[in-house]
Amino acid sequence: MALHSLVPNTALNLGSLFQTVLPWTGLAVPLLLALAAVRRSRLAAVAVLAPALVWATLFGPALTGKRSAEAPGTTGLTVLGHNVDEANPDPAGTARALARADADVLALVELSEGSTPVYARELAATHPHHVVLGGVGLWSRHRLTAVAEVEIMPWTRALRATAETPEGPVAVYAAHLASVRVSGAGFTTARRNEAARKLAAALRAEAAPRVVVLGDFNGTYQDAALAPVTSQLRSAQREAGKGFGFTYPAAFPVVRIDDVLVKGVTPLASWTLPATGSDHRPVAARLRF
Template identity: 75%
Template sequence: MLAAAAVCCAAPMALHGWIPNAGVNAGSLVQTLLPWTGLAVPVLLGLAAVRRSRAVAVAVLAPAVVWVTLFGGALTDKRAGGGDLTVVSHNVDEANADPAGTARALAGADADVLALEELSDASAAVYSRELAAAYPHHAVIGGVGLWSRHPLADVKAVPIMPWTRAMRATVRAPSGPVAVYAAHLASVRVSAAGFTTGRRNEAARALAAALRLDAAPRLVVLGDFNGTYQDDALAPVTSRLRSAQREAGDGLGFTWPAAFPMVRIDDVLVRGMTPRAAWTLPATGSDHLPVAATLSR
């Protein structure tokens, strides 16, 4: 039975792309929590030791090998030096009780561009005031905003939902213009009806349509995607962009919830640029951790 359990653990890891999203969206839920499936390996090894079963120990190799194939590369430090542009993205949490403190922490990250999501009218004014000295250029549209050390041009809203949760601007960086998006896809919930991702998936398709039409040779999408890079439902976006964390990060880079991060739903995605380093920043007053990346052309 334990050997069979090991095989049953390996199967959804290896075949996660084949799990359907019809009905309760089980495919997206499994893919969101996919890194945690590796916890089955030490549990099964412990049970194998208790039973003194070599057969179970050998069977546990199946989920172990699959997990290492999927995520082993993330356990190495791929960060390198250099880079032309440092960016930070942070869902600052509308319920954040200390937006001024969060702004000061973000300013201390010494980034060239900040993308903030889940802004309210009141908190946007606080961030604008606190970040003005370090970031003379900024724009806020709806619940998202960009703060930059370099001039911003072509600022516009990107319609992905009935209310504004995405924007685009051209950052006039010294190394050349970069199209930068700040995006906050719709939230998801786990309920008796399953994993409710419909509105998020619609927003992802709308964002992907905007990206397809964007001819900018260098492009960065910063934001809270309310889903992980492994979630195939976000493929309209992720299949066209590369994750800075996957290419140049150290570890899995979980961002939510900030008190005990379990999933990476905040990311830096790029096109036409090379990630040099990616990392998460210390917790602020938000329920998300900020993410950062250094990029080169």
């Protein structure tokens, strides 16, 4: 656990897989304590303090929560990202749930040709400005300008726009990195890693001082393979969330592969919303300029 960043990806991408499930390594602590009790070994029980301390150091702050108080008159932005699932049986219900979340900007990925008009119709009253490229889209209360595709894969999986908020412009990205699988060949991440490198290149070229990236990264913030992106941005959940904020699968989330990443703004709060008709849960954050 302590040296998770040094676990290599040379064999079956085990490093990325281990980092994806890193919070769950804490389950080893009660198991080891039970084994120590069965063996009636005081030395083993004391030795279990080592992994317990390491896990608490890594993840204890996440459990305490770091939500900041918002002073009266604070200017800022509430953003929400959601993989809406192209097989979602109730896109209208999902859209209404997202509208009730009261976010200024929504970033939706895995839109389908059939569902996109539904989201446009249901969100028109609350988010009159929107743009959709391929399977990704942005809905906003504020005018969207400088819209462009971000080429991270052969088909459109990311876009960038400027949200013209009353407090100033913000560059907002909606991104959906390539899917990963666990199979006999190991943790298949090659396409996702390549998409992350292309997204990172776009972010390095970004001139805006305020940047928000929302989407499904098909990997966790701890995954070293996503470092080209995460080294440039901060996770709103890690800075201002409480708990792990797991998002997938929606019925019983075990990993956080959907996130809100920022630069040039301060996260005040970050949270995960209840399940919709998607197989992912939405993520949201309140940001201060």
